[in-house]
């Protein structure tokens with residue numbers, strides 16, 4: 108269980124800068140449904156709050172970095188949405204992910220890919236990032252097509268609606284289980300991969 112005063116905290120990241128982005132539409136939709144399920148959701152939209160391309164020499168000194176880091180640290184779950192660009196995640200998403208790794212350890216990645224081709228390679232890349240950063244990922248990714256699954260910013264297909272329902276439920280349930288264990292491991296003294304993340 109989460110501490111009674113603390114709901115599951117989800118950081119939702121919109122990985123498209125496209126003004127009429129379907130990724131933005133679905134991330135905002137899932138964010139609302141997670142709020143209805145009792146989660147606290149923070150949405151990062153790089154169109155409104157630009158993030159410079161990751162540069163290891165300057166990234167950590169950028170004036171905006173401490174606030175962004177705090178938002179990532181506070182999250183239990185990373186909800187990541189990206190368009191499929193050449194079978195890969197967008198540059199905006201990759202640049203965001205490159206800024207962090209310790210902050211992701213022990214957290215849950217839940218991914219959504221806008222693709223005409225099921226976005227499998229993109230989902231695999233996001234899962235690889237999760238593994239490299241000692242994060243968990245849901246055992247599946249969600250993908251959708253802007254032409255058949257969305258219309259005017261709304262979900263337009265029954266299979267996609269069902270998948271989103273499953274996704275919201277699983278983020279909520281598995282996010283809480285993992286967050287609880289992560290907190291216990293960080294507070295405890297047992298061996299385990301989070302031992303080196305204790306303060």
Ligand SMILES: Cc1cc2nc3c(=O)[nH]c(=O)nc-3n(C[C@H](O)[C@H](O)[C@H](O)COP(=O)(O)O)c2cc1C
Pocket residue numbers: 123124125127128129130131189190191192193194195221222223224225252253
């Ligand atoms: C540079 C670029 C590369 C793309 N490459 C692919 C691709 O390899 N496979 C694919 O299915 N769609 C590809 N697309 C299409 C986008 O993934 C698709 O239009 C997506 O719905 C855009 O999402 P957004 O509106 O949130 O930006 C590409 C689009 C762009 C702009």
